[in-house]
Amino acid sequence: MAHGDLDQQVPAADARHFADRLRQTSASPVVYAELRGGNHAFDLYHSVRFEAVIDAIEGFTAWVRSRDHYPKYRDKADLLERFGLSDLAKRQIGGLSGGQKRRLAVSPAFAGNPHVVFLDEPTTGLDVEARRILWEVIRASTPTAAQRC
Structure with a gap:
């Protein structure tokens, strides 16, 4: 889970509590990240959407790390x-x-x-x-x- 600390619908304290409770009951790992200055929550449960988000993040980071987009990259x-x-x-x-x-x-x-x-x-x-x-x-x-x- 990634949660903005300024989210108006779900206070950050509630999100932290939810993540703690989920860790106690889930057989899968639960990761919680609080985004300072963020206004939204992003709950990533295993689903088709979750797979699409992860694929997009992996593709983006692979592209950034490849440095192919920097034709004359400075080390x-x-x-x-x-x-x-x-x-x-x-x-x-x-x-x-x-x-x-x-x-x-x-x-x-x-x-x-x-x-x-x-x-x-x-x-x-x-x-x-x-x-x-x-x-x-x-x-x-x-x-x-x-x-x-």
Whole structure:
């Protein structure tokens, strides 16, 4: 079961209770995931619909993991290097500075060498130096017209 914690019809506490009770009575495994900020519940019982949902999820994740949709996929090491994060690859996010966190958050947008990237105020909250560094990294990661051909 996946349940949104903001669901108006079934409160999250009721959904958790239901999942606990179902675990006690079901011979099959019961998995419960609470989606923060979610407004809906998705109950996945074994049925034709359930099989269709699972098949769709498996197909989507296989497509994403195949990387066939990224004709010029950048590997993780290259991406970390471009954004000046190589030496921080093994650190936990909580130990990074604000500028480092922001560069890490922006970097996946460039993983597939996209022609267009939409960034919504990527430097908000950064000091002047961190802002300058991030814009330099973004500009350096953007292919020129000659590189796109």
